[in-house]
Amino acid sequence: MSEPVEPVVDQLDGTPVAQTPAARLAAYVRAGGVVVPLLTALLAFVIGGLVVLVTGHDPIATYKAIFEGTGFQWLFPWVTGDDRATAALNLQQTLILTTPLILTGLAVAFAFRAGLFNIGGQGQYTVGGIAAVWVGSSFAGMPGWLHIVLAVAAACAAGAAWAGIAGLLKATVGANEVISTIMLNYVALWVGFYLFSLGGPLQNNHDTSVPVSNDVVDKAHLPVFWGDPVLQGLHIGIFIALVAVFAFWVILNRSTTGYEVRAVGLNPEAARYGGMNVARNYVLVMAVCGLFAGLAGSMDVLGWQFRIATNDIQISQIGFLGIAVALLGRNTAMGTVAAALLFGGLLSGTSQRNLDPSIFEPELAANLTTIIQGLVVLVVSADVLVLAMLRRARGLVPGRGRA
Amino acid sequence: MTARRLGWAGVALGAIAWYVTLPPLLVRTPVPSVLIALVAVGAGVAATREGDAQICRAAILVGISGGIGAIVATKSGEANLEKVFVWSALFAAALRFATPLLFAALGGIMSERSGVINIGLEGMMLMGAFFGIFGADISDSWVIGLLIGLAAGGVLGFLHAVFSIALRADQVVSGVGINFLAAGITGYVFIAHYGDQGTPGSVPNVPQVNLPFIKETGFFGEAIGSANLLTWVALLLVPLMALFLYRTAAGLRLRSVGEKPRAADSVGIPVLRTRYLAVVTSGCLAGLGGVYLSVGLVHSFNQGMTAGRGFIALAVVIFGGWRPYGALAGAVLFGFSSAVAQRLPAFSDSLAVLFQALPYVLVLIVVAGLIGRSRPPASIGVPYVKE
Numbered sequence: 001m002s003e004p005v006e007p008v009v010d011q012l013d014g015t016p017v018a019q020t021p022a023a024r025l026a027a028y029v030r031a032g033g034v035v036v037p038l039l040t041a042l043l044a045f046v047i048g049g050l051v052v053l054v055t056g057h058d059p060i061a062t063y064k065a066i067f068e069g070t071g072f073q074w075l076f077p078w079v080t081g082d083d084r085a086t087a088a089l090n091l092q093q094t095l096i097l098t099t100p101l102i103l104t105g106l107a108v109a110f111a112f113r114a115g116l117f118n119i120g121g122q123g124q125y126t127v128g129g130i131a132a133v134w135v136g137s138s139f140a141g142m143p144g145w146l147h148i149v150l151a152v153a154a155a156c157a158a159g160a161a162w163a164g165i166a167g168l169l170k171a172t173v174g175a176n177e178v179i180s181t182i183m184l185n186y187v188a189l190w191v192g193f194y195l196f197s198l199g200g201p202l203q204n205n206h207d208t209s210v211p212v213s214n215d216v217v218d219k220a221h222l223p224v225f226w227g228d229p230v231l232q233g234l235h236i237g238i239f240i241a242l243v244a245v246f247a248f249w250v251i252l253n254r255s256t257t258g259y260e261v262r263a264v265g266l267n268p269e270a271a272r273y274g275g276m277n278v279a280r281n282y283v284l285v286m287a288v289c290g291l292f293a294g295l296a297g298s299m300d301v302l303g304w305q306f307r308i309a310t311n312d313i314q315i316s317q318i319g320f321l322g323i324a325v326a327l328l329g330r331n332t333a334m335g336t337v338a339a340a341l342l343f344g345g346l347l348s349g350t351s352q353r354n355l356d357p358s359i360f361e362p363e364l365a366a367n368l369t370t371i372i373q374g375l376v377v378l379v380v381s382a383d384v385l386v387l388a389m390l391r392r393a394r395g396l397v398p399g400r401g402r403a
Numbered sequence: 404m405t406a407r408r409l410g411w412a413g414v415a416l417g418a419i420a421w422y423v424t425l426p427p428l429l430v431r432t433p434v435p436s437v438l439i440a441l442v443a444v445g446a447g448v449a450a451t452r453e454g455d456a457q458i459c460r461a462a463i464l465v466g467i468s469g470g471i472g473a474i475v476a477t478k479s480g481e482a483n484l485e486k487v488f489v490w491s492a493l494f495a496a497a498l499r500f501a502t503p504l505l506f507a508a509l510g511g512i513m514s515e516r517s518g519v520i521n522i523g524l525e526g527m528m529l530m531g532a533f534f535g536i537f538g539a540d541i542s543d544s545w546v547i548g549l550l551i552g553l554a555a556g557g558v559l560g561f562l563h564a565v566f567s568i569a570l571r572a573d574q575v576v577s578g579v580g581i582n583f584l585a586a587g588i589t590g591y592v593f594i595a596h597y598g599d600q601g602t603p604g605s606v607p608n609v610p611q612v613n614l615p616f617i618k619e620t621g622f623f624g625e626a627i628g629s630a631n632l633l634t635w636v637a638l639l640l641v642p643l644m645a646l647f648l649y650r651t652a653a654g655l656r657l658r659s660v661g662e663k664p665r666a667a668d669s670v671g672i673p674v675l676r677t678r679y680l681a682v683v684t685s686g687c688l689a690g691l692g693g694v695y696l697s698v699g700l701v702h703s704f705n706q707g708m709t710a711g712r713g714f715i716a717l718a719v720v721i722f723g724g725w726r727p728y729g730a731l732a733g734a735v736l737f738g739f740s741s742a743v744a745q746r747l748p749a750f751s752d753s754l755a756v757l758f759q760a761l762p763y764v765l766v767l768i769v770v771a772g773l774i775g776r777s778r779p780p781a782s783i784g785v786p787y788v789k790e
Contacts, residue, residue: 051588051591055591055592055595117575117576117579119579165767169767169770169771173771175767175770175771176770178522178575179714179717179718179721179766179770180767180770180771182711182714183711183714183718183763183764183766183767183770184763184767185711186710186711186760186763187760187763187764187767189760190756190757190759190760190763191757191760193756193757193759194753194754194756194757194760197752197753197756198752198753199751199752199753200753200756320583323579324583327576361594363594364591364594364595366590367586367587367588367590367591367594367706368587368591369587370583370584370586370587370590371583371584371587371588371591372587373583373587374580374581374582374583374584374585374586374587375580375584376580377576377577377579377580377583378562378566378572378577378580378581378584379580380576380580381566381572381573381574381576381577381579381580382566382570382571382572382573382577
């Protein structure tokens, strides 16, 4: 787009101008502290609790049951015996879900820092999973570690290419990345359906009556380091995700590329004036985002799913949850990890496997998660103003008229 | 010949190239089509030199796809083509698919013309879809269902308005939040009230309008002789909204608020109130689109049933250049692509699945190729602060 972007001015004290989301969120990050994200999450949970209450359930008991499903009480030393064993199993599930959430969160956060809104994490996650399951279920004779590396690399490449389409469209013809990434989500969904549906090219060779992929060969499974591999123990993906978090931080804060990414995010016109190639940056940023999300897809496929059914593609929310994870984590490395833990706990705590249906039905709880997710995003969307009001109330920022 | 006319001629030729290979003409050799398509691309290229990049890109694009479409058509069996391209049935289906898009797109025009981006159309539609059928079920009347669905969309529109106008939120982020919220709320109440059973089959539906005098007239009879009441409402809303936007004082005010709110404010137009009204109306219209989906078309509700139609409606808004008649053209185009995709199982079941992606790919092409530089309202996405 060639319209000149006016310099960023404080929205409250100057003329309101169109700011990039990254510029807005930069103000949010500068404000410091974890108080506002905590309040955001708390508010979302309270409103979610009200929904539970008005539909005739006990919110306290519900949240307690969900919390017990997360396994977080394993961290409490006074939990012992059978309770501890159960908590360990549940915590493994929570961390298994936290792994892809960290990565899809990074996929959104990285884009935000560059002034782009990547809603396409879900599609990038899907194509990553497809690539991983295809490589993982082929080449049966390969050494295990090489097979894993190859499958992961294929997933990253697929995700990067998928997101790169949106970046390229933005860079060349100025297509709005919000719409293009949403559309790519649906295209990825239907491509996945096509590949694994009955008669599809990647449908299971042995059982042609089920719309599911071939199984990933045993040697290409990610090693399990906590719990029983047969009972879906915790695989090493969580460490890979943490390495990705570190890489995210290094790229953004300690590299020239990261500097350019942040500069473009804060003010593309100024960055262009400063000699940076804004178009190239858009493509690069989206590709990196897709890489994170594609990696997330491969972690799930190689870590615990081992196959993809068309149904899995449809019900997965990992990529969409990444949006709430990134926003709640203020698009920072550590914030994303913390927010991913929260939503990972929420997902496993409300799962069929972990939530006691006599207290709250898991189908309802899944929708409660979506409500909380929506509320978090909604509240964060207005946070700059909330923050400014907080600061003004404390007299830190002179208001208009007094300045 | 001006560049514009040359461009439009290219678009028409590209379409003709494909059309001649389909029933009833069914030319079985691709040669004439490819030649026509090349002329279309040539017209596009020639027009590019004269300026007006938008329509030229369209001509090149339609020319290329027309040529490819023609080659594919000549390679497929006549019987299959006859089965898929029944034009009257295709047109009727296109109208069915276009209706929800049209409602939501008209809503999108209202909101965006006032300066508020509405990514939340999808969620507002979903609210209309669920609460429409829910209301029709508990009241046993489709009229009440329709009103409740419309109001549910409006309530969500109001929420989006509060965040984007009063709290000056980032409108895209707020809209995304609205969508998640709607998915959560509708899914929650749906499960809480209907459980595994789903919505009952006995819910009263919005009636079809049968036009017996047209029904006998062949093509038009089959295409529009028995359309849903809400389809007619949507079609009627197009000229009404054009009239409102361009021929009334209120419409002028709405547009001025989206273009130059400061100037509008200085002549006494209540900027914030106008935006509130526009966004709430937008939610109501999107809600109506949802009501049509559940109570008019499918006669049931399932979670997430809008399946991205709200987002496609946004693309329709852009495609139509934020104008009602443009939105009509866009909605019919997307409706048509869905209608073709729906009939493709005649060729191959698994390929037909892939072609479900067609409308979404089309949006990508539209957002990228055709309208790279379309001009949105000047102050879209910018919160207004009174002096």
